[in-house]
Every structure is written in structure tokens, then in C-alpha cells.
Amino acid sequence: MKKKLFSVLLAMTMVLSLVACGAKKGPAEDGINVCLASEPATLDPALQSAVDCGIVINHLFAGLATWEEGANGESVLAPDCITEFTEGVENPDGTVTYTYTLRDGLTWSDGKAVTAGDFVFAWNRAASPATAADYGYMFDVIDGYDAMWADDAKGDETLNVQAPDDKTLVVTLKNQVPYWNELMAFPTYKPVREDVVSNEAWATEPKTMICNGAYTIESWEHNSYLTLRKRDDFVDAAKVTMPAINFYLSDDVNNDLANFKNGDWQFIDDVPTNEIPALKKDYPDEFVITGNVGTYYLCWNVNEDLLPNSDLEGTEKALAEAEIRNAINLLVDRNYIVEDVSQGGQVPASSFVAMGLTDADGTEFYKNAGNNDYTGYFDVSKEAYEKTWEEAKEILKKYYTFDEASGKFTDMPSLVYLYNTNEGHKAIAEAIQSNFAQMGINMSLENQEWATFLETRKNGDFSVARNGWLGDYNDPISFLDMWTTVSGNNDVQLGKGDNETVKAYSIDLTDLGYDTKVENGTWAETYDVVISDIKTCTDPKTRYALMHKAEDLLMSTGTICPIYYYTDLYMIDDSVDGFFTTPLGFKYFMYCTINK
Amino acid sequence: MNTKTLMYIVKRVLLAIVTIWVVITVTFFVMHAVPGGPFTGEKAVTKQVMAAMEAKYGLDKPLGTQYLTYLKDVCLHFDFGPSLKQRGRNVNGIILDGMKTSAKLGIIAALIALIFGVVLGSFAALRRNKLVDRIIMVMTTAFVSMPSFIMGSFLLIIFAISLKIFPANGAARNGLFLPVVTLSLYPMAYITRLTRSSMLEVLGQDYIRTAKAKGVSGTKIIFGHALKNSLIPVITYFGPMLAGIVTGSLVVEQIFAVPGIGRAFVNSITGRDYPLVMGTTIILAALIVIMNLIGDIMYKVVDPRITLE
Numbered sequence: 047m048k049k050k051l052f053s054v055l056l057a058m059t060m061v062l063s064l065v066a067c068g069a070k071k072g073p074a075e076d077g078i079n080v081c082l083a084s085e086p087a088t089l090d091p092a093l094q095s096a097v098d099c100g101i102v103i104n105h106l107f108a109g110l111a112t113w114e115e116g117a118n119g120e121s122v123l124a125p126d127c128i129t130e131f132t133e134g135v136e137n138p139d140g141t142v143t144y145t146y147t148l149r150d151g152l153t154w155s156d157g158k159a160v161t162a163g164d165f166v167f168a169w170n171r172a173a174s175p176a177t178a179a180d181y182g183y184m185f186d187v188i189d190g191y192d193a194m195w196a197d198d199a200k201g202d203e204t205l206n207v208q209a210p211d212d213k214t215l216v217v218t219l220k221n222q223v224p225y226w227n228e229l230m231a232f233p234t235y236k237p238v239r240e241d242v243v244s245n246e247a248w249a250t251e252p253k254t255m256i257c258n259g260a261y262t263i264e265s266w267e268h269n270s271y272l273t274l275r276k277r278d279d280f281v282d283a284a285k286v287t288m289p290a291i292n293f294y295l296s297d298d299v300n301n302d303l304a305n306f307k308n309g310d311w312q313f314i315d316d317v318p319t320n321e322i323p324a325l326k327k328d329y330p331d332e333f334v335i336t337g338n339v340g341t342y343y344l345c346w347n348v349n350e351d352l353l354p355n356s357d358l359e360g361t362e363k364a365l366a367e368a369e370i371r372n373a374i375n376l377l378v379d380r381n382y383i384v385e386d387v388s389q390g391g392q393v394p395a396s397s398f399v400a401m402g403l404t405d406a407d408g409t410e411f412y413k414n415a416g417n418n419d420y421t422g423y424f425d426v427s428k429e430a431y432e433k434t435w436e437e438a439k440e441i442l443k444k445y446y447t448f449d450e451a452s453g454k455f456t457d458m459p460s461l462v463y464l465y466n467t468n469e470g471h472k473a474i475a476e477a478i479q480s481n482f483a484q485m486g487i488n489m490s491l492e493n494q495e496w497a498t499f500l501e502t503r504k505n506g507d508f509s510v511a512r513n514g515w516l517g518d519y520n521d522p523i524s525f526l527d528m529w530t531t532v533s534g535n536n537d538v539q540l541g542k543g544d545n546e547t548v549k550a551y552s553i554d555l556t557d558l559g560y561d562t563k564v565e566n567g568t569w570a571e572t573y574d575v576v577i578s579d580i581k582t583c584t585d586p587k588t589r590y591a592l593m594h595k596a597e598d599l600l601m602s603t604g605t606i607c608p609i610y611y612y613t614d615l616y617m618i619d620d621s622v623d624g625f626f627t628t629p630l631g632f633k634y635f636m637y638c639t640i641n642k
Numbered sequence: 643m644n645t646k647t648l649m650y651i652v653k654r655v656l657l658a659i660v661t662i663w664v665v666i667t668v669t670f671f672v673m674h675a676v677p678g679g680p681f682t683g684e685k686a687v688t689k690q691v692m693a694a695m696e697a698k699y700g701l702d703k704p705l706g707t708q709y710l711t712y713l714k715d716v717c718l719h720f721d722f723g724p725s726l727k728q729r730g731r732n733v734n735g736i737i738l739d740g741m742k743t744s745a746k747l748g749i750i751a752a753l754i755a756l757i758f759g760v761v762l763g764s765f766a767a768l769r770r771n772k773l774v775d776r777i778i779m780v781m782t783t784a785f786v787s788m789p790s791f792i793m794g795s796f797l798l799i800i801f802a803i804s805l806k807i808f809p810a811n812g813a814a815r816n817g818l819f820l821p822v823v824t825l826s827l828y829p830m831a832y833i834t835r836l837t838r839s840s841m842l843e844v845l846g847q848d849y850i851r852t853a854k855a856k857g858v859s860g861t862k863i864i865f866g867h868a869l870k871n872s873l874i875p876v877i878t879y880f881g882p883m884l885a886g887i888v889t890g891s892l893v894v895e896q897i898f899a900v901p902g903i904g905r906a907f908v909n910s911i912t913g914r915d916y917p918l919v920m921g922t923t924i925i926l927a928a929l930i931v932i933m934n935l936i937g938d939i940m941y942k943v944v945d946p947r948i949t950l951e
Contacts, residue, residue, distance in 0.1 A: 072815055084909065088729040095685070178694035180687050195690060250730040268731070268739050269901035270813030294811060296899035300795075304810035307803050311811075497678025497914050504686065514684070534686025 074264065074273045077290030078622065078638055080313035081305070084297035085269045090249040091236035092172035095180035097516075097631045098315070100233040102293060105274055105636055106257040107236035108281075110146060110165070110215075111227055113634070115626040123227050127152055127160065127237075127258075131227055134219065140584070141189050141206075143218045144226075151281040154239060155262040162209035164237040164258075170204050171243070172234050181234040184518070187226065189218040222584040225521040232519065260286045260636050269295055276636075287624060288638045303617075312619040312640065315633070319470040322389045325617070332617050335391035339402040339629050340516035340612035341525070343395070344378070344463075344478065345537055346371050346605045349544045350509040352459055353445060361566050364550035366445060371604025373441035376434045377481045380426055384610050387473045391615075395608035396422025399522045399597055400515075402611070402629045406590035411522050412611075415597055422608075423601045439485065454486030461489040465512035466499040474609065475512065506539040513537060516612065517630065522593045523580055529600055530577050531570045538605040541569030553599055555579065558588050573599055647942060654938065658931045665927040666716070666920070670709055673919055680726040680914045699726060701916075712920065722921035727913045733921040740903035741925070743812075744895070747902060748887045750822050755829035755883065760876065762830075763837025764869060770842065778834060785831035790890055794824040794897040812900030821898040825890055829883045833876055840872040847871075877944050881937015885930045 073079070083098035091103050104112075112126040125131055129149055134142035152160035171177055173185035175195060185191050189206035193199060206218040219226065229235060237258060248254045252263040260282065261274035272293040276286050294311060296302055299318045305311040317325060317333070325333040352367045380394035393401055397415040405411040416423040425434060439448070446455045463479065465471040475491050482489045489510070494502060503511045515535075517524040527533065531541030539545055551572040555562040560579060564572050576596045583589040600606060614631050624637040681687060681695050696702040700711065715721045722733035766778040785793070797820050802810035809817045844850065845868055853863050892904035899905075903922055910918035941948050 085728060087727055090729065093729055095683070175690055175694055178687075178691045178698065180683070180685070180691065182691065183688065247730040250728070267813065267901070268728075268736070269905065294813065294899075295901070296811060296813070298896060298899050301798075301810055301897065301899040304798055304803050305814075308806045308810060310809055310814065495678075496912055497682060498676065499678075500682045500684070501677040501679070504682070534688060 073271045073292035073294075074275065074290035077273065077292045078288055078313065078635055078640060079292045079294060079305075079311040080315075080635060081294040081296055081302050081311055082315045082633070083295070085295045086272075088249060089255065090243070091233050091238060092168065092177055092179050092182075093249075094233055101633050102272065102274075103233040103236060104632060104634065105259060105261045105291065106255070106263070107233070107238075107259040108152070109230055109232075109236045111230040113231055113628045113632060115634075115637075119626070121626070121628040123231055126231070128215075134222065134226075136222070137218070140221055141218050142222055143216060146215045146217070148213045148215065149281060152258065153279055153281070154242075154256050154258050155277055156256050157279070158239070159212070160237060160258050161212040162215040163212065164239050165215055166207050166209045167240045168237045169207055169235065171238070173205055175199070176201065179234070181232075181518075184229060184232060184234045187219050187223045187229065189220050191220075221582055222586075224586055224589070225519050228519050228521075261291065264290065271295060286636045288636055291635050306617050306619070309619075312622050313616065313625070313633075313635070315616050317615055317617060319388070319390070319473075322615070326389075329617065331620050334616055334618060336614050336616075336627060337402050337629050338516065338612040338614040338631055339400050339520065340514065341395055341398055341400045342392070342474075342512075342514045342609045342612060343398065344375075344607040344609060345503075345511055345513040346607070347506050347508055347510070348539050348603065348605050349506065349542075354459060355457070356445070360548065361550045364545075364548045368550070368602060368604045369441060370445055371607075372602075373438040373604075374482070374485075374487065375604060375607035376424055376438040377485055377487075378478055378607060378609065379431060379481050380609055381428045381431065383474055383477050387477050388470065388610065391613045392610035393613070394426045395611050396420075396424050396426040397597065398600060398606050398608055399525045399593075400517060400611050403517065403520055403522050403525075406587045411590070411593075415594065416601070442485070449486075452486070454484070456486060458485075458487045461487065461509050463489050463491050463510045463512070464499065464502065464508040465491070465493050466496045467493045471512050478609075503537045504534070506537070506543060511537070514612070520629065522590075522597070523577075526580070526593060526596045526600070527577050530574050538603075540573065540603065540605065545569060551599060551603075553595065555592065555595065558591055558595075651939060654935050658928075658935055661931055662924065662928055666713070666924060667709075669920060669923045670712065671705070673914075673916060674705055674708075676914075678914055680916060682914075699724070716920075716924070722924075723917035725915055725918050727910075727915040727918070733917045736906055736918060737903060737921050737925055740901065740906045740922075743818075743900060744888075744891055744902035744904060747818055747821055747825060747891055747894075747900060748884070750818070751826035751887055752829070752884060754822065754826040755833055756876075756880075758826075759830045759833025760837050760869075760873070763834040764841055764864070764872075766834065766838045767841035767845065767872075768864070775838075779838075782831035782834045785827045786835070788827075790824055790828065791893050791897060793827055794821070794894055797824055798897065810898065812895065812898040812902075817898070818900070821891075821894045821900050824897070825887060825894050828890070829886065832883075833879065836875050836879060837872060840875050841868060844868045844872040874944050877940050878937060880940060881933045881935075884933040884936075888926060888929050888933070 082101055086099040086102055087096055088094055088099060089102055089106065091107055094100055094103055108126050110126060110128050111123055113121045114124045116122040127148055128146040132144055132146060134144045136142050148162055154160060169185060172179050173182050173191055173194060185205060190204060194203040208216045210216065239256060242248050242256045245254055252266050255263050260277060260280050262277050264273040264275035266272045272295060274291045276289050277283065280286065299316050302314045303317055303321060306314045352370050353363060356363065358366055384392040384394055397412045399411055399415065401410065401412050403411045405414050413421050420427065442455060447457045449456050463475050465475050472493065479489050479491060502508060515525060528535035529540055530536065536542065547568065549566045549568055551567055551569055552565045553562060553572040553576060562575055573596065576592055580589055580592045580596065583592060618625055621640050621642055623639050623641060625635065627633045681692055700708060715723060724732050725736055728736065762778050766775040769775045798810055801808045801820060808819050811817050812821055850863060850868060853867055891902060892908065895902045895904035896908065903925065906918065907922040907926065910922055
């Protein structure tokens with residue numbers, strides 16, 4: 047009996063020890079443990095389009111420019127692979143040429159030298175239709191891009207980027223681009239080498255992943271972790287203090303938080319919304335809320351009929367509906383949403399272009415929006431809520447029947463609010479629903495799974511929908527050009543469907559030296575024209591003035607109901623020094639040290 | 643094995659192939675009918691980019707053609723195609739990676755469930771109505787009735803956050819410990835109860851009394867006669883148990899962020915990664931079909947009285 051019992055016990059121990067002998071090599075012991083998201087979609091700089099991929103790429107590749115932490119903790123642009131930022135030379139045809147010199151000592155992780163030709167190759171590859179990269183349009187400021195994408199393109203067109211020798215890179219832009227230095231720091235602009243990327247799977251395994259940045263991939267257990275090891279032969283190796291970085295690849299926020307709480311991980315990029323109040327209290331120094339360039343908003347389908355029983359038609363009806371939408375937008379109690387619902391330190395929004403973007407004079411763009419004595423297109427302060435509520439009521443009274451006894455409208459059309467399945471979005475939807483209900487607007491909520499939701503919203507099969515936008519670079523145009531008629535992001539359907547022929551939009555650019563003055567034109571005749579003027583405008587002051595005009599026109603339609611400006615929430619262990627992040631959400635771990 | 647049994651097995655294998663083919667066909671067409679595609683994101687790509695991507699992965703062809711091409715690739719070359727979301731990786735590689743972890747998780751959980759279940763069940767039966775039996779019965783009732791996502795979260799909070807004995811992340815060192823325990827508790831409890839009742843039944847049989855009367859030793863009666871016969875229901879539960887572990891690991895892998903096939907399956911659906919949805923569905927369906935087949939054949943092997951038809 048004893049023998050048998052012993053053998054059973056032995057078997058149990060063996061089984062348990064099987065569990066214990068886990069991963070083979072495992073993540074680096076001397077590194078920082080961080081978690082941004084699940085498995086990165088790609089680590090190929092040309093193909094990436096998500097911030098988590100961008101962050102890893104920034105540690106693996108060095109571009110012409112990079113972000114560094116300034117003296118006051120702000121993010122500043124610095125030259126990376128080039129000796130200095132040069133001034134562009136304007137050519138007679140309006141194009142602008144920049145000439146850069148590469149620094150000495152730049153090498154790839156296999157020892158070969160980085161040449162200007164690598165940049166020429168990488169940029170043409172990323173911009174070309176053959177690569178079909180999500181962020182290929184980031185190169186549309188460079189001369190030659192349009193020819194590459196023209197309908198009659200043969201496929202051999204290239205960007206106007208030259209490498210006269212291994213050290214010199216000559217780039218010609220279509221015109222002055224105020225955010226050009228910033229673009230050069232963007233992950234899509236990182237170099238890759240032709241012989242390396244000829245293997246289509248090059249960016250999926252450590253041994254084929256040849257990079258030129260501060261780190262190289264040491265090990266990559268797909269969907270588990272990705273370990274980066276510092277390159278001792280990197281030109282700026284002396285500045286890099288973190289010997290290794292373990293990126294854990296997980297997207298379950300509850301599990302991520304458990305790993306942070308038990309001290310295994312030093313950084314997590316997201317937290318469960320319902321934990322925010324507790325985290326603020328329990329981790330006052332480690333739970334961080336910082337600015338992010340983005341706006342959370344509610345969008346209206348411009349083709350939704352808001353006056354089904356009215357005799358109004360055409361322009362008059364469109365203008366009336368715009369007025370109604372703008373009035374309803376005033377009913378949302380944004381302060382309640384940020385303080386009691388989302389609770390992540392978000393800032394109530396009264397414009398579409400987000401907080402954090404600069405204007406021509408260096409002030410914040412959103413503060414100058416709307417030309418009012420308050421910030422933005424309506425007064426979003428707590429004190430003003432009651433007043434704006436009354437204003438909205440008076441406007442709506444022009445179109446609908448108000449019942450004084452109940453204090454509600456009786457014949458407002460019912461709305462359906464579409465959002466993607468998520469507790470946070472649901473809570474905000476319910477808050478808005480209750481605001482509207484107090485005025486007699488019946489709004490039901492409908493949620494859809496993410497990919498289905500995107501498709502429905504894009505097709506315009508909704509009346510009101512949740513929406514959000516994060517800028518790609520610090521220029522308001524990345525918020526404004528998405529509303530042109532042909533844009534794939536124009537979810538509100540301006541200039542599309544029935545709205546295509548509606549003549550209800552006016553624009554006057556004569557005060558800025560342009561001929562454009564349209565009264566009651568179509569969306570294409572007005573908004574599209576301003577956007578194309580902005581893209582070719584070389585004078586920064588005029589350009590920003592044009593962008594304000596574009597936003598004025600957009601906001602006058604009432605199709606955009608800004609709720610709040612996004613913030614970036616993350617947790618970082620207090621033993622970590624030297625960490626910094628940019629407003630676009632790019633995090634840098636290379637200059638970190640851990641003081642245990 | 644007689645011809646009748648052999649015929650039965652051949653018939654079942656053919657049926658399994660048909661089942662998998664039906665799964666492939668239904669999944670393929672339902673998946674394409676669901677709104678949203680692999681290249682839709684918060685930020686829309688241009689029409690040209692979309693067209694170029696669709697052409698690259700053959701998504702621009704008629705659905706019927708895509709289906710036939712897919713069937714051909716899977717049946718003839720066992721090639722599940724490239725992943726649309728993890729660019730540069732193919733589905734075979736992703737599934738293989740996921741299977742390594744999931745198989746380890748599942749096999750260890752099954753072994754633990756079997757060993758602990760049989761030992762505890764026999765123990766409870768032999769100590770019937772004593773304190774040990776009562777404790778074992780209360781515990782197993784709790785484990786059987788508690789869903790794995792609650793058990794998983796419970797273990798996570800106690801052992802990973804409060805006591806800090808085991809990591810919360812399945813990919814870390816010793817990270818599989820908590821997922822394995824979570825996954826094995828239900829089948830272990832079930833087997834314990836199964837063994838106990840079956841053992842009690844066997845112990846009351848005439849042949850056991852005969853053995854006792856003949857003066858056979860207690861150990862020999864238990865291990866030589868009682869245990870062997872009381873394991874029949876346990877063995878027949880083996881197939882459904884493995885299938886249950888396969889599906890149960892979908893939840894457990896999510897809670898502990900285990901990089902297994904379950905997580906790949908869930909993520910492929912939300913991301914509309916068509917080839918990965920197909921690949922993981924086929925593999926999981928095949929696993930369940932095979933497990934059930936093995937279970938049925940086991941019936942016959944352990945109990946010759948059963949005739950298979």
C-alpha cells in the first residue's frame with residue numbers, strides 16, 4: 047500500500063514540476079518590464095499604424111529626428127541621424143529643398159554602415175502604392191508623392207528624395223511644411239535596408255530584424271513578450287541607460303494591473319476604467335494622467351432627417367437642422383461626464399481640434415477657436431451650463447412644441463446612439479441619454495462589436511454615434527482634412543449622399559488674400575476648397591487662419607459634438623527614473639534607470 | 643479487434659471529416675457575411691490602399707473562388723495562409739505557437755485532474771461518511787459549481803496580488819501554475835465525485851464480498867478489483883473532459899493572459915483576421931471531434947460488453 051501511495055505521490059510531483067518549468071530562456075533579468083498592448087501588428091516601420099508598434103520601433107530604429115525631454119519636462123525635437131536641422135531653400139516653382147548630412151558612426155545591427163540611400167529606399171517603399179501602408183499618406187508632403195498615386199501611374203514613379211553620396215540626403219517638399227521636422231521623427235520615416243526587407247517576414251523574427259537604433263531584439267515569444275537588448279555599437283550608446291526592455295504582450299487591462307500591483311511590471315499603458323478612482327487614491331504618484339492630442343466626440347449623420355413634419359426644404363432645412371444639432375449639442379453636461387463618469391482627468395471640449403496643438407503664434411489652437419470671450423465654440427464652464435441649457439431650449443422652441451407643464455418638448459424625433467461595446471462608452475452614452483431626456487429627446491442606445499461598429503458608422507447607417515480622433519502630428523490639419531468629401535474618415539457624411547447637393551455652406555477667404563467667397567454652396571465647393579488652400583499655403587499665419595476658418599465651418603454644421611479632450615493614462619513604478627512621453631503618446635524607456 | 647469495431651471506427655472517422663468540412667464551410671461564409679473587414683480601423687485607409695491590400699490577399703476575388711482556393715490550400719498543402727493582422731506571419735506558425743502553450747496547459751491540467759480526482763475519490767469512498775469524505779465532498783461541490791472565470795479571478799487576487807507567490811501573467815516564469823490549477827479544478831472535482839460513487843457501487847458488489855470472504859488482502863481488493871472496475875465511468879469521461887478543457891482554456895487564457903490558441907482565436911475574431919479565424923476554428927473543431935471519437939472508442943476498450951454500432 048505504501049509503495050503504491052508513494053508512486054502516486056511521485057507522479058503528482060512530476061506533473062506539478064512540469065508546470066513549474068515554464069519558458070525556456072525567458073525575458074531579460076536586467077531590464078525594465080513594461081506592457082503597452084498585445085502582440086504588435088507589425089514592427090516594420092513602413093507598415094505600422096498603431097502607437098504601441100511605433101513605440102517599439104522608436105527603440106529599434108533611429109530616424110532623421112527624434113523626441114527628447116526638454117529642461118521642463120516638455121518634449122522637444124532633436125536631430126538624430128543627421129548633424130543638424132537645416133533651413134529649406136525655396137525653389138522658383140514653390141517647392142522647398144532640404145539638404146541633410148548624416149552623422150558619422152551610424153551602423154545597422156549587423157555592422158554595416160547606414161547610408162543616405164537607405165532613407166531614400168525606405169521612404170519610397172513606405173509611400174508606394176505597392177506597399178499599401180496605412181500611413182503611406184504621411185509622405186504626401188514630399189514632391190513626387192502625387193505622381194506615385196495618380197490614376198495613370200506606371201509604378202516606377204518615386205519621391206523627390208536623393209542621395210548624391212552616402213552621407214547626404216536631399217529632400218524636396220511640395221511647399222513649406224511647418225511640421226516637417228516632426229514628420230521626420232515619426233516611426234514611418236525610419237530607415238530600412240533593401241536587402242533586409244526583401245524577405246517579407248523580416249520583421250517577425252529576431253534574427254532577420256536588422257535595425258539601426260538603440261536596441262536590437264534579443265528574444266521574441268510571440269504573444270508573450272518581446273525583449274530588446276541595448277546595442278553597444280550604437281552611436282549614442284553612452285546616453286542609453288536601460289540595458290534591456292521586456293515588452294509584455296498582453297491587452298487584458300485587469301491582468302496587466304495585477305502584474306503592476308504585485309511589482310512584476312514597472313509600467314502599464316492602460317488601466318480598467320472602473321479602477322481609476324481607487325488607483326488615484328492608492329497610487330497618487332504612480333498613476334499618471336497626462337495630455338494627449340485627441341478629442342472624444344459624438345457625431346451626427348448629416349443626412350438624418352430632424353424635421354420630418356416640417357415644410358422646410360433644401361438650404362433652409364439644412365440650416366435649420368444645423369441650428370437644431372448645435373442646440374442639442376449644448377445639452378450635454380460635459381463637466382459631469384469627465385468628473386463622475388470617465389474620471390480620467392479629461393478636459394471638457396468645446397472645439398473639434400484638440401487641446402495640445404499649437405497655433406501660429408505658439409499659443410494653444412483650441413483656445414483661439416470660435417473667436418469668443420470663452421474658450422471654443424460654446425461656453426463649457428460649469429457655471430454656464432444652466433445658461434446654455436436655456437439658450438438651447440429657446441432655439442429648439444422655434445422648431446418643436448414645448449410643453450411648459452412638463453418642461454419638455456413633445457414632438458422631437460427619436461434618436462439612436464450607436465457605440466462600440468465597452469463599459470466606458472456605455473456609461474458616457476447613458477449620461478448623454480439622460481441629459482437629452484430631460485429636454486424630452488428620446489434617445490435609445492445601441493451597441494455593436496468594434497469591427498461591425500466601424501463599418502456601420504463609415505457607411506452612415508446611424509443617426510448619432512460615438513467617435514474619437516487622435517492626431518498623428520502636432521498640426522491641426524490632421525484633425526481637419528478628415529472631413530473633406532472624399533475622406534474615408536468623413537463618418538458624418540458631409541458632402542455625401544443627400545448632402546452632396548445641399549447648398550447650405552458659406553465661406554469667405556477674401557480677407558486672407560484668396561478669391562474664394564461662396565455663399566450657400568455645397569460642402570465640396572466650400573470645405574474642400576479651404577482644405578486644399580491650407581495644404582498649399584506657405585505663409586504660416588495665413589495657414590493657421592485658414593485652419594480656424596475650416597473649423598468654424600465644420601462646427602457650424604453642428605455635426606460634431608465635442609465631449610472631452612483625451613488624456614493619456616498610465617502607471618509607472620516610483621522606482622523608475624528618466625521616463626518620458628510625448629503628447630502623441632510615444633513613450634521612451636531607453637533613458638530609464640531603476641532604483642530599487 | 644473485430645471487423646465490426648473496425649468498421650465502426652472507419653465510419654466515425656469519415657463522419658468526423660464531414661463534420662470538419664461542414665464547420666469550414668459554415669465558418670467561411672458566416673465570417674465573410676459579418677460586417678467589418680480586416681483592414682477597417684478607427685482611421686480609414688484610402689481606397690487605393692484598401693484595393694491594393696485586398697488584391698494582395700486575394701480578397702477581391704468572388705467569395706466562391708476564395709472558398710475553393712482556401713479548401714485546396716488547406717486540404718492539399720495544409721496551408722492556412724498568411725495572417726492579415728500580424729503582417730509577415732503565417733497562420734500555421736501562429737497556431738503552432740499557440741498550440742505549444744495551450745497543449746501544455748491542457749495536458750497538465752488533464753493529468754492533475756485525473757490523478758488527484760481518482761485518488762481523492764477513492765479516498766472519500768473508503769472513508770465514507772467520515773470527516774475526510776465530508777470535506778472532500780464539500781470542496782468538490784464548490785469546484786464543480788464555480789465557473790472558471792470566478793475561480794481564476796479568485797486565485798489571481800489571492801496568489802498573484804495579495805500573496806505574490808505566483809505571477810499574474812501566463813507568459814512569465816511559473817506563469818502557467820495558476821491557469822493550470824484553474825483549468826483542472828472542475829474536471830478534478832467531477833472525477834472525484836465520479837470515482838467515489840462508482841467505487842461505492844463496486845465495493846457493494848458480490849465479487850468484492852466473495853474476495854473478502856476468500857481472505858484476499860484489503861490492498862489487493864481495492865487496487866486489483868475495486869479500483870479497476872470503478873474507473874470505467876472515469877475513462878469514458880476522458881473524451882468530454884479534454885474537449886471541456888479545450889473550450890475552458892478560452893476563458894482561462896484570457897484571465898491570465900496566456901499566449902495560447904484560445905486567445906489567438908478570440909483576437910482573430912475581433913480583428914476579422916479571416917485566415918486566423920478559419921485556422922483556429924478548424925483546429926479547435928478537429929480537436930473536439932477527435933476527443934469525442936477517442937472517448938467513444940475507449941468505451942469499447944474498457945468495457946467489452948458494449949457493442950459499437
